[in-house]
Amino acid sequence: MTDIEQTNDIIETQVIEKNPDMIEVMKKQHVPDIRDFDRMNKDIKPQAKEGYEYKFGKNGWRQQKIITEEEKQVKGQQLKQAKQLKAQAVQQQDQSQDQSETIKDLQKQLKQISDQLFNKQKEDEVKQPIKIMKTKKQREVRVVDQRVNSILQNLGYSQIKIEEYSE
Structure with missing residues (x-):
């Protein structure tokens, strides 16, 4: 017996000792518990x-x-x-995934278009001749011209015109 069962038994005996009439009342109120039966006995139903x-x-x-x-x-x-709520949630999740995929596709397209525009702009710059103005200080200009020419040729510019600058 556990402590709780022992205390319950002690309380019941004290109540019965004080009021002998309580035996009948307690019998009427008592509902048999599963502990009162052999748990594995199928014939006796609690x-x-x-x-x-x-x-x-x-x-x-x-x-x-x-x-x-x-x-x-x-x-x-x-x-x-x-x-239904689960189906709606799955549907909304699918829609949000579709939307995110379309956003990614649009971003890729935008990047491709911007790259194409940048490349076209670069090609247009190569086609147009660059005009470089010279000052009257010829020595400095020649050194600068050679450096600028080599830099511009490395960048891919082919046509370079050098014009005299007059003040």
Whole structure:
């Protein structure tokens, strides 16, 4: 016996000693518990509380709540609603994935277009001759011209015109 059962037995005996009439009252109120029965004995069915029933399974008797038709219908409706909500969530997730994919595609297209425009602009610059103006200080200009020419040729510019600058 556990401590709780022992204390319950002590309390019951004290109450009975003080009031002998309480034996009949306690017998009427007593609902047998599963501990009062051999759990694995299938022939002896325990008495259940109101709203519950005992069913025999592989582990012996077990208490189970009695489910009414109304509760079954409510649960069924709740399950249907849950399935609908789940389907809606999956649908929304698919739509958001589609939207993110289209956004990525649009970003790729935008990048391609900007690259094409940049390349076209670069080609147009190569086709147009570059005009470089000279100052009257010829020595400095020649050194600068050679450096600029080599830099521009490395960048891919082919036509370079050098014109005299007059003030």
